[in-house]
Amino acid sequence: MTRRIAVLLVPMLALAGVIASGTWLVTHGRDAAWSSSASGGTAGWQGWGGMMGPAPTLGGMMGGPGWLDGESEPVNDLAEAREQAGRFADAIAADLRVGEVMRFENHYYAELEDSEGANVTEVLVDPRTGGVRTEFGPAMMWNTGLGISSGASRSPQLSADQARGAAERELPAGMTLGPAEAFPSYYTMHTLRDGQIQGMLSVHAVTGDVWDHTWHGRFVEMSEPE
Structure with a gap:
């Protein structure tokens, strides 16, 4: 990595760390991360506009997709969340x-x-406005297809079983754990x-680092593709 790229990544890494409430690498801070999740600690939806500024169109950071404004209309169920996520996908x-699609206490x-059914990325849908954004954490930071790491040349080294x-x-x-679902350069799985x-x-499919998604809150319900 050149010095210029490293300089660019530092503030982006810091920003993502703030957004994700400091939840980074369970491997090196698992007690704090898991206790935060158990107590309901989460980044929620606060700070989208305040930290990132208004973004009426789909915009990304360093080439990856960012977030798409909603219409300030509440998203009331899984079907409406799927529709909004579809708008983001089409863009x-x-x-x-x-x-x-899953419904959690804090968002969809x-x-x-x-x-062909291969996973590309993960997104969050704001239940208050219908806004959609790339999910915090791995989808933003590790994804070599549509994240900050887009274009990285490192090939995955861990199999799904090794990641589990x-x-x-x-x-x-x-x-x-549930089954390991492959995304570009990482795996995601449900905790049970x-x-x-x-x-x-x-x-992470190269390093084996583990990142707990503490921002969701309590799980409510889910639906599979139609």
């Missing part, structure tokens, strides 16, 4: 579609897929307790 590429979450193994070593007692979804985490 990126004509062949993208919305996969899994959606996976975007390509025409890395995540399992960091799980609190009594928690298990007694078979019920509690949240999710991601594992």
Whole structure:
């Protein structure tokens, strides 16, 4: 990495760290990260406009997609969240579609897929306004397709099973994992307790670093692609 690129990345990394409430690398701070998640600590929706400024059109950071304004209309259910995520997908590429959609206490979450069903990125939908943005954390920072790391040449080295193994070593007692879903250069999987979804985490496919998604809040419901 050249010095110029490194200088550019530093403020972006710092910004993303603030947005994600300091939740970074469970491997090096898992007790704080997991306790924050358990107590309901989350970045929520505060600061989108205040930190990033108004953005009426789809805009990105260093080439990756950023966020898309809603129409200040509440998103009331999974179907409406899927529709809004679809608008975001259409603004990126004509062949993208919305996969899994989940409702959490703080927002809606959606996976975007390509025409062959491969995961492309993860997004969040604001339930108050319908605004859509690239998800905090791995989708923004690790994704080599549509994130800040877009264009990085490092090939994934961990298999899905190896990624699960890395995540399992960091799980609190009594928690298990769902299947590892591959995204460009990382994996995301649900965290479970007694078979019920509690949240999710991601594992970097090159380094094996683990990032807990503490910003979601309590899981409510989900829907699969139609």
